[in-house]
Amino acid sequence: MKLISWNVNGIRAAVTHDFLTSFKTLNADIFCIQETKMQEGQLELDLPGYYQYWNYADRKGYSGTAIFTKIKPLSVKYGMGVDVHDHEGRLITLEYEGFYMITSYTPNSQTKLKRLDYRMTWDDDFRHYVNQLAETKPVIFCGDLNVAHEAIDIKNDKSNHHSAGFTDEEREKFTELLASGFTDTFRYFYPDKEGIYSWWSYRFHARDHNAGWRIDYFVASNSLQDKLQDAKIHNEIFGSDHCPVELDVDLK
Structure with a gap:
């Protein structure tokens, strides 16, 4: 089974790219996407063979997620x-x-970390949520989790030490999440691979210089480790400031 996650940074703009x-x-x-930045009725995607599920933000042109799946789920929950948080x-x-499949667009702590306290609350509540689900069956969650976990996951770790997405607090919350029973699937296959990122700022030609961050993930319950087949980061694909990430898993 092939799973894809992509922060499209505005699905309407992405369609034009x-x-x-x-x-x-x-x-x-x-196929999971984040940051759709649209409301219901603003775009109709013709995706033959896929069921479509959308979660829109109350605020127009902001946030938002969607999942397109060939396999009809037993149930769907929004928020x-x-x-x-919802x-x-x-x-x-x-x-x-x-299993449960989750797409998540984790809140950004923003400039001057003005939303860091809220982000900490989200991280605690999200960890509680996925662990509750994991008591019933394994969980796979993906998305723009807005954290580069380790120094290997970011090009300029020292200069970004206190930047949103690379604060000690955010990284520690991700460590805590993994320690509660989950696997960062890319690092499971490639524990030492450097220079592989999923997001690049639009400023300073960051993508041209590969000055990026790995902040897009597939994370799976530890019980699924023997079913994991490969993880990929498609940095050859453009159309957003993020690129798609992939998990191949045997869930038949």
Whole structure:
């Protein structure tokens, strides 16, 4: 089974930058996107063979997630059931026979870390949410998690030490999440691989210089480790400031 996650930084803009060609080329069984930046009715995507599930933010042109899947889920949940988090369209959970599939767009702590306290609350509540699900069946979650976990996951670690997405607090929360029973699938296969990133600032020609961050992930319950087949980061694909990430897993 091929799973794809991509922060498209505005699906309407991405469509004008060949999103549909990339979508067809990747040919995922489940394709998760983040930062759709749209409201219901603003775009109709013709994706034959896929069920579509969208979670829109209350605020127009902001946040938002979607999942396109060839496999019809048993149930669909929007948000995590915590009101303070569930107005920005950041989470969709699909339930399947053998696992839960989640797309997540984790809040950014923003400039001067003005949203760091809220981010800490989100991280705690999200960890609680996925661990509750994991008591029933394994969980795979993906998305723009807005944290570069280790120095190897960012080009300029020293100059960004206190930047949003690379603070000690955010990195420690991700460590805590993994320690609760989850695997960073890319690092599972490539523990020492350097220079592989999934996001580059639009400023200073960052992508040309590969001055990036790895902040897009597939994370899976530890119980699925023997079913993991490969993880990929498609930095050859353009159309957003992020690139797609992939997990190949045997869930038959």
